[in-house]
Amino acid sequence: MDTSLKLQLDRYIPALINFFxxxxxxxxxxxxxxxxxxxxxxxxxxxxxxxxxxxxxxxxxxxxxxxxxxxxxxxxxxxxxxxxxxxxxxxxxxxxxxxxxxxxxxxxxxxxxxxxxxxxxxxEVLSDEDQEHLIRILNILNCEINDINEFFIEKYIQK
Structure with missing residues (x-):
C-alpha cells in the first residue's frame, strides 16, 4: 500500500500517550x-x-x-x-x-x-524540572480533552 499520509508514530501525541x-x-x-x-x-x-x-x-x-x-x-x-x-x-x-x-x-x-x-x-529518567513540566502539560491536556471530544462529536457525528 502506498500512501503519502503516514503518521510519524514517534511524534504523534495520541499514539505516544496511548502506547505509554x-x-x-x-x-x-x-x-x-x-x-x-x-x-x-x-x-x-x-x-x-x-x-x-x-x-x-x-x-x-x-x-x-x-x-x-x-x-x-x-x-x-x-x-x-x-x-x-x-x-x-x-x-x-x-x-x-x-x-x-x-x-x-x-x-x-x-x-x-x-x-x-x-x-x-x-x-527517575527525567529531571525534577522535566517532571514538573510533564505534570503541568498532562493536567492541561486532561482539562481540555472533554471539550475537544465534544467538539468532534458535534462536528462529525451530530451534524
Missing part, C-alpha cells in the same frame, strides 16, 4: 494481580475513593475515564471482598454511593506504596 498508557497499565495489571489479586481498574477505583468519599459510579467513570461496565464489575468485586461499602443516597434512592471500608483503606495503602515506587522508578 497501555504499557503502564499492562505492567501494573501483572504486578497488582500477583501481589494483591487485584486489577489496575480496582486500584484506580480504590485510589479515587481514598481521595473522594461517598461518590457514585458515574463520578468514578467521569474522573477515571472508564466505561460504566468496567467500573460496575470492579465495584461489585471490591464490595464482595469487603473493600468498599455501597449505600443508597438519601436524596435519590436510585443512586448508590461508594466509600472505602477499613479493609479497603488498608488495601489502598499497600497498593499505594507499590504504585508510588513504580512511579518514582518510571520518572
Amino acid at each position: 498508557s497501555n504499557k503502564m497499565s499492562n505492567g501494573a495489571s501483572q504486578l497488582y494481580a500477583f501481589l494483591f489479586d487485584m486489577g489496575v481498574t480496582d486500584w484506580r477505583i480504590l485510589s479515587l475513593l481514598a481521595v473522594e468519599e461517598n461518590i457514585p459510579a458515574s463520578r468514578i467513570c467521569h474522573v477515571i475515564g472508564l466505561d460504566k461496565s468496567a467500573v460496575s464489575r470492579s465495584l461489585a468485586k471490591l464490595q464482595e471482598r469487603g473493600y468498599i461499602k455501597m449505600t443508597v443516597d438519601k436524596k435519590d434512592s436510585r443512586l448508590k454511593k461508594n466509600t472505602l471500608t477499613s479493609a479497603g483503606l488498608i488495601m489502598y495503602e499497600k497498593m499505594y506504596q507499590v504504585a508510588k515506587e513504580r512511579e518514582e522508578k518510571i520518572l
Whole structure:
C-alpha cells in the first residue's frame, strides 16, 4: 500500500500517550494481580475513593475515564471482598454511593506504596524540572480533552 499520509508514530501525541498508557497499565495489571489479586481498574477505583468519599459510579467513570461496565464489575468485586461499602443516597434512592471500608483503606495503602515506587522508578529518567513540566502539560491536556471530544462529536457525528 502506498500512501503519502503516514503518521510519524514517534511524534504523534495520541499514539505516544496511548502506547505509554497501555504499557503502564499492562505492567501494573501483572504486578497488582500477583501481589494483591487485584486489577489496575480496582486500584484506580480504590485510589479515587481514598481521595473522594461517598461518590457514585458515574463520578468514578467521569474522573477515571472508564466505561460504566468496567467500573460496575470492579465495584461489585471490591464490595464482595469487603473493600468498599455501597449505600443508597438519601436524596435519590436510585443512586448508590461508594466509600472505602477499613479493609479497603488498608488495601489502598499497600497498593499505594507499590504504585508510588513504580512511579518514582518510571520518572527517575527525567529531571525534577522535566517532571514538573510533564505534570503541568498532562493536567492541561486532561482539562481540555472533554471539550475537544465534544467538539468532534458535534462536528462529525451530530451534524
